[in-house]
Amino acid sequence: MKSTAPSMHAFKVEYLQPFIDSLHNLFVTHLSMTLEVGKPILNQDGRPAFEYCGVIGFSGAVAGRAVVSFPAEVAIELVKAYLGMDEVPEEVITDCVGELANVIVGRAKSALEQYQIAITPPTVVFGSNFRLSDQSGATCISIPCTSGIGPVQLEVSFHDAG
């Protein structure tokens, strides 16, 4: 019988575009905010840029972790805009950062359909003192962005799934 298991893929730059498109869709199309997407750079120390981090793991023929990180003041303003509320309690901000990561990575996953990627439920981490990947040899890419409400950084780490 022919195996249906996905074959593994080495990192390719085109894996990043769906994540950028998804971030753009959220900010520009859905929230009517501006978003300038910077040049992707290799993240040498493997740590996120800002303290509010929505973390999603993904696995399949392409495996790794995506982190959307915001400074606290940007996270709060973004959550207010996303929910259409003037005030939001702390627990809602935390949950919403996870949901925003879920929306960004989930939509990107769909664009990478051919790689049969599955994603984990989001985790929200405070502080940048964690590594984007616990896999040795992982490729960590940072995509710095500037939105109408402040900086946002998308970090994507890929590793061999095999």
Add this chain to the structure above:
Amino acid sequence: MKILTVDDSMTARLIVKKTVEGDGHTVVEAADGQQAIDKLAAEAGSGAPVEAVILDWNMPVMNGLECLKKIRADSAYQALKVIMCTTEAEKTSIVTAIQAGANGYVLKPVSPDVLLKALHKAVGAAA
């Protein structure tokens, strides 16, 4: 109309609740597919059954597709309308959900207009 929003994200449930309550409906909530099945039975037992479900796909315990299949396997819920609200944008996922009995499919992030249009279409009301 009573609507059940099913999502493991409190944020996602809050968005649905705010949107459909603003359209004049009442909302009950569940955080996963199993809770949704239990909630549907409880609300039916109360005499004011749920008429539409807005259902996420990726959830712990029981995912949205499994929940949808359980709903469609129960003759008590034949008239129940189910709208998937998910980040799963692959054509195969949409086809799978429709074949399993979904009456509508909207993608996150969802705007109030899009969600209400899908809801009105599913229940046969004017948008």
